[in-house]
Amino acid sequence: xxxxxxxxxxxxxxxxxxxxxxxxxxxxxxxxxxxxxxxxxxxxxxxxxxxxxxxxxxxxxxxxxxxxxxxxxxxxxxxxxxxxxxxxxxxxxxxxxxxxxxxxxxxxxxxxxxxxxxxxxxxxxxxxxxxxxxxxxxxxxxxxxxxxxxxxxxxxxxxxxxxxxxxxxxxxxxxxxxxxxxxxxxxxxxxxxxxxxxxxxxxxxxxxxxxxxxxxxxxxxxxxxxxxxxxxxxxxxxxxxxxxxxxxxxxxxxxxxxxxxxxxxxxxxxxxxxxxxxxxxxxxxxxxxxxxxxxxxxxxxxxxxxxxxxxxxxxxxxxxxxxxxxxxxxxxxxxxxxxxxxxxxxxxxxxxxxxxxxx
Amino acid sequence: xxxxxxxxxxxxxxxxxxxxxxxxxxxxxxxxxxxxxxxxxxxxxxxxxxxxxxxxxxxxxxxxxxxxxxxxxxxxxxxxxxxxxxxxxxxxxxxxxxxxxxxxxxxxxxxxxxxxxxxxxxxxxxxxxxxxxxxxxxxxxxxxxxxxxxxxxxxxxxxxxxxxxxxxxxxxxxxxxxxxxxxxxxxxxxxxxxxxxxxxxxxxxxxxxxxxxxxxxxxxxxxxxxxxxxxxxxxxxxxxxxxxxxxxxxxxxxxxxxxxxxxxxxxxxxxxxxxxxxxxxxxxxxxxxxxxxxxx
Numbered sequence: 255x256x257x258x259x260x261x262x263x264x265x266x267x268x269x270x271x272x273x274x275x276x277x278x279x280x281x282x283x284x285x286x287x288x289x290x291x292x293x294x295x296x297x298x299x300x301x302x303x304x305x306x307x308x309x310x311x312x313x314x315x316x317x318x319x320x321x322x323x324x325x326x327x328x329x330x331x332x333x334x335x336x337x338x339x340x341x342x343x344x345x346x347x348x349x350x351x352x353x354x355x356x357x358x359x360x361x362x363x364x365x366x367x368x369x370x371x372x373x374x375x376x377x378x379x380x381x382x383x384x385x386x387x388x389x390x391x392x393x394x395x396x397x398x399x400x401x402x403x404x405x406x407x408x409x410x411x412x413x414x415x416x417x418x419x420x421x422x423x424x425x426x427x428x429x430x431x432x433x434x435x436x437x438x439x440x441x442x443x444x445x446x447x448x449x450x451x452x453x454x455x456x457x458x459x460x461x462x463x464x465x466x467x468x469x470x471x472x473x474x475x476x477x478x479x480x481x482x483x484x485x486x487x488x489x490x491x492x493x494x495x496x497x498x499x500x501x502x503x504x505x506x507x508x509x510x511x512x513x514x515x516x517x518x519x520x521x522x523x524x525x526x527x528x529x530x531x532x533x534x535x536x537x538x539x540x541x542x543x544x545x546x547x548x549x550x551x552x553x554x555x556x557x558x559x560x561x562x563x564x565x566x567x568x569x570x571x572x573x574x575x576x577x578x579x580x581x582x583x584x585x586x587x588x589x590x591x592x593x594x595x596x597x598x599x600x601x602x603x604x605x606x607x608x609x610x611x612x613x
Numbered sequence: 614x615x616x617x618x619x620x621x622x623x624x625x626x627x628x629x630x631x632x633x634x635x636x637x638x639x640x641x642x643x644x645x646x647x648x649x650x651x652x653x654x655x656x657x658x659x660x661x662x663x664x665x666x667x668x669x670x671x672x673x674x675x676x677x678x679x680x681x682x683x684x685x686x687x688x689x690x691x692x693x694x695x696x697x698x699x700x701x702x703x704x705x706x707x708x709x710x711x712x713x714x715x716x717x718x719x720x721x722x723x724x725x726x727x728x729x730x731x732x733x734x735x736x737x738x739x740x741x742x743x744x745x746x747x748x749x750x751x752x753x754x755x756x757x758x759x760x761x762x763x764x765x766x767x768x769x770x771x772x773x774x775x776x777x778x779x780x781x782x783x784x785x786x787x788x789x790x791x792x793x794x795x796x797x798x799x800x801x802x803x804x805x806x807x808x809x810x811x812x813x814x815x816x817x818x819x820x821x822x823x824x825x826x827x828x829x830x831x832x833x834x835x836x837x838x839x840x841x842x843x844x845x846x847x848x849x850x851x852x853x854x855x856x857x858x859x860x861x862x863x864x865x866x867x868x869x870x871x872x873x874x875x876x877x878x879x880x881x882x883x884x885x886x887x888x889x890x891x892x893x894x895x896x897x898x899x900x901x902x903x904x905x906x907x908x909x
Contacts, residue, residue, distance in 0.1 A: 335802075336802035361803070361807075365804065409801055414640070
């Protein structure tokens with residue numbers, strides 16, 4: 255196990271020798287990030303934001319165009335995957351068709367020339383860990399997708415001193431009712447063995463339930479690193495606010511006047527001093543943090559009401575900007591509703607990045 | 614009772630008629646000849662299984678059959694591994710792919726008798742590039758007189774002509790393997806051989822079965838090329854079943870024995886192909902029955 259450090263990592267799939275790479279050509283760009291030993295991380299972001307590229311850079315499948323990567327302060331940038339001793343579980347389960355389940359698990363150890371007796375004992379341990387004991391001698395290809403995915407994981411777990419286990423959207427092909435179960439098992443394995451785990455996903459539920467720390471990526475850059483709670487309450491970037499939450503955060507363009515923000519004709523006193531730097535200001539407020547009232551507050555025009563079961567989503571227009579409001583079930587929606595933002599839950603953004611509270 | 618809708622038979626009728634004309638009727642004619650004898654004048658006598666017994670007991674047939682089996686065995690032993698090796702060595706992307714594919718396809722596009730003629734001329738000691746070069750190197754090469762030289766020439770010709778087919782089939786199989794398998798293998802630290810043995814070979818197995826079957830059937834039936842190059846000689850050294858059959862049917866006009874031999878020939882190909890296919894797909898059937906069991 256190891257602490258993994260990225261130093262100025264950037265990668266472009268365009269050949270560097272072909273000329274100068276434009277910033278837009280980078281799949282990931284100038285990443286500096288430290289993954290603590292034993293941490294459970296989730297890399298969250300929409301498709302095409304560079305998550306998989308970053309994962310492949312860590313495992314060594316891709317050599318980054320720029321930057322260095324260190325395991326426990328040892329530079330491994332030029333090492334091949336085998337030497338880095340990283341385990342990786344892919345989106346689609348990879349099993350070696352002609353081998354049995356046990357042979358599949360033994361494969362990475364055999365390749366490393368481990369003694370047969372030790373291979374056998376390690377394989378046995380991993381088989382029981384994954385609950386595959388009874389299938390040990392079955393042909394691997396006769397298994398279901400979720401068992402196959404367990405084998406992919408097992409080939410990582412079986413190795414001694416694996417530096418980290420990387421998951422690349424491992425639950426994509428798993429039946430929904432098994433996803434939850436497999437995720438719980440992953441969590442259990444993590445607590446038991448304390449491997450450093452990095453889990454790539456575009457599903458926020460998966461990321462938030464799996465990880466201690468979530469790294470949100472957007473267009474090749476990391477926009478925020480934080481606990482699930484931080485991502486929810488203090489999104490570092492308007493993208494994070496919109497991406498996390500269902501529905502996402504309401505982002506409203508505004509102007510700054512002293513400690514007040516102006517949204518169209520409405521003034522809200524944020525009750526804190528604001529550093530008035532930057533050109534573009536916005537406030538972000540979660541649909542959960544908007545109260546509905548019949549008497550006081552800002553008037554909104556109702557656009558639609560969606561009942562999603564646990565609660566009702568009220569889609570309304572405030573000063574011409576569409577916002578979502580979550581209304582608890584059973585709460586009546588007034589004829590001409592007014593809304594109040596929870597002042598302490600409002601985040602202020604300058605040029606899309608969150609302005610830190612300084613009170 | 615369930616009402617049967619037989620309209621579908623009308624749909625397949627045209628095909629049945631075509632197949633009847635092109636295959637079944639000629640085949641039945643051969644069956645008809647194989648159980649009768651004739652002395653001309655369109656007079657036929659029933660002889661039953663006599664021709665079959667005669668053919669199966671004849672040394673001439675045994676020798677031709679052994680020669681054909683040996684030829685098929687040799688070219689399979691060369692073309693299949695060579696085809697896989699070439700397919701593995703071919704580039705995966707870029708302009709090289711098209712260049713390789715076009716070059717590979719060229720021999721396949723040449724008519725068989727032209728292939729024969731090319732090699733007949735190529736191997737001639739007096740004017741042929743190959744024959745002359747070998748002769749000037751002091752190697753005693755003459756495919757019209759030496760049995761070994763004749764065989765080597767025919768095998769070289771078939772390898773030149775048909776290895777491309779194996780290459781193209783294997784290449785398509787290799788191209789269909791998802792990149793993620795190679796990535797997983799790199800993570801697992803698999804050697805080049807392990808990648809071939811546990812990823813590439815199992816994944817191209819299906820196309821390999823097709824390649825093997827096609828090459829077996831084709832080589833077992835080979836006629837045109839050896840007929841042009843060696844004409845079955847020297848002596849009877851390269852008289853394969855097909856050449857022997859034509860000599861018997863058209864050269865000697867022994868219609869009955871020739872018909873019997875045709876049927877035996879046909880059944881051998883059918884049998885061997887069936888055995889190949891069954892053996893090579895045993896795993897798939899196992900898997901299917903296993904997953905069927907799992908579902909029930």
